[in-house]
Amino acid sequence: MSQAAAATLDRSTSGFGVYNLKLGMWVFLLSEVMFFTGLIGAYIILRFANPEQFAEPGVVLNVPLTALNTFILICSSVSMVKAFAEIERGNQKGLRMWLLVTIALGIVFLSIQAYEYSLLAHEGFVPVADAYAAIGRHGGETIVGGPLYGATFYTMTGFHGAHVTIGVLCLMFTAFKAFRGGYSAQNVGGVEIMGLYWHFVDLVWIILFTIVYLI
Amino acid sequence: MEGHTHSSPPAASGTSSATTPAPETSHKAPNYYLVWLFLAVLTVAEVGVAFLSAIPKQVLVIALILMAVWKALLVALYYMHLKFEPRRLWLIVAAPLPLAIILVAVVLLEQW
Numbered sequence: 001m002s003q004a005a006a007a008t009l010d011r012s013t014s015g016f017g018v019y020n021l022k023l024g025m026w027v028f029l030l031s032e033v034m035f036f037t038g039l040i041g042a043y044i045i046l047r048f049a050n051p052e053q054f055a056e057p058g059v060v061l062n063v064p065l066t067a068l069n070t071f072i073l074i075c076s077s078v079s080m081v082k083a084f085a086e087i088e089r090g091n092q093k094g095l096r097m098w099l100l101v102t103i104a105l106g107i108v109f110l111s112i113q114a115y116e117y118s119l120l121a122h123e124g125f126v127p128v129a130d131a132y133a134a135i136g137r138h139g140g141e142t143i144v145g146g147p148l149y150g151a152t153f154y155t156m157t158g159f160h161g162a163h164v165t166i167g168v169l170c171l172m173f174t175a176f177k178a179f180r181g182g183y184s185a186q187n188v189g190g191v192e193i194m195g196l197y198w199h200f201v202d203l204v205w206i207i208l209f210t211i212v213y214l215i
Numbered sequence: 216m217e218g219h220t221h222s223s224p225p226a227a228s229g230t231s232s233a234t235t236p237a238p239e240t241s242h243k244a245p246n247y248y249l250v251w252l253f254l255a256v257l258t259v260a261e262v263g264v265a266f267l268s269a270i271p272k273q274v275l276v277i278a279l280i281l282m283a284v285w286k287a288l289l290v291a292l293y294y295m296h297l298k299f300e301p302r303r304l305w306l307i308v309a310a311p312l313p314l315a316i317i318l319v320a321v322v323l324l325e326q327w
Contacts (some may be wrong), residue, residue, distance in 0.1 A: 017301030026304065030311045037315040045322045057265055067262045071255060078251045081294045085244055199294045203287050210283035214265040215276055 025193045029200045032163075036204050039159065040211060043152045053146030057214050060125055061153075062116060069112045070209050073164075076105035077202045080195045090185035092178070099175040099191075102198065106168040113161050117154075127154040156208055163201050170194055245293045257286050 016023055047054050057063060079101040086094030120126075127150040174194045177183065183191055261282050264275065292298040297308060 016303045016307060018304055023304075023307075026307060030307065033311045033315060034318075037311075037318055041319040041322045044319060045325075048323070063262060063265070067258060070258055074251060074254045074258065077254075077290060077294050078247055081247050085247070196295055199290050202294075203290045206286045206290065207283055210261060210279050214261055214279050 019189060021189055021193055022196070025196050029196065032200065032204075036156075036159075036207075039156050040207070043156060043211065046148050046152055050146065050148050053148045055149065060120070060123075060149075061213050062119065063213050065112065065116055066209060066213050069109055069116075070205060072105055072109050072112070073202050073205050076102050076109065077199050079105060080198045084188065084191050084195045087178075087183050087188050087191050088185060092181065092183075095183060095191065096175065096178050099171060099178055103168060103171045103175060106164055106171065106198075110161060110164055110168065113157065113164075125150055125153075127151050153212060156212060160201070160204055160208055163204070167198050167201050170197065245298075247293070250289050250293045253289055254286055257282050 018026075055061075079098045083095050083098035083102060086098060127147075171194060174190060177190065261279055264270070264278055264282070267275065270278070291308075297305070
């Protein structure tokens with residue numbers, strides 16, 4: 001199949017009024033919704049069934065640090081949507097700049113998450129421990145919990161972190177293509193699809209932050 | 216509002232554009248910075264509410280979930296442009312939501 005024919009196939013509209021690549025990304029994202037629902041559902045049932053294994057918000061997990069990380073991911077969503085808006089106007093320079101900003105913010109998010117993990121591990125909060133003892137930040141009391149807390153926490157945030165990592169790698173590819181002039185006002189599909197994935201990752205974190213860190 | 220329009224889906228590039236005309240769904244781009252401001256304020260409000268000991272736990276949980284859903288909707292509607300997509304696409308997007316609710320509800324019922 002020639003490149004022109006492939007482009008026609010990719011951008012032809014489906015019965016849902018959007019082009020096929022976009023429809024495909026939406027369907028993929030909806031499968032991801034079910035994936036994360038499974039994880040969150042498991043967390044809820046385990047927490048209800050074993051409340052003694054879970055600490056109150058802010059006792060073990062560092063809420064201010066993670067709130068900052070949430071803000072950074074929200075900022076990366078703005079930069080991603082600005083990249084899309086710029087290429088819709090045909091502004092190549094703007095596209096490249098905002099894509100680089102998004103990549104930088106994604107890397108900062110992952111770095112802070114890695115730093116958070118290292119702090120938690122230092123306090124003994126690891127996914128495989130039968131019991132952990134962490135020094136609480138409020139009053140310095142010793143917190144004793146169970147393995148379910150660590151297992152569910154690292155599973156949910158770890159899978160999300162993996163999604164962010166994949167997103168950053170895909171963003172790098174998109175930026176590479178952008179620097180080679182691969183997008184134009186008439187060809188914005190790749191940037192839009194990349195944006196859909198990135199915003200979804202942000203959306204999932206918004207839910208996870210509330211359920212894991214605040215409730 | 217920002218000073219440009221957003222067309223979705225994009226027209227095909229090159230010679231293929233003549234064979235695959237895109238449906239016309241042009242609209243004014245939303246004010247992305249205003250949405251960002253809402254998201255930032257809601258995040259600060261969430262953290263503040265989470266540590267209000269005066270509020271009963273059940274009320275606090277409901278308030279936090281409502282704020283999280285509000286933020287998620289802002290991202291989906293404005294950053295993912297769902298608000299401007301054809302209504303037929305909304306059907307696909309809405310499809311897994313009842314399934315997700317059923318999944319969590321059944322798991323919870325089993326516990327009780």
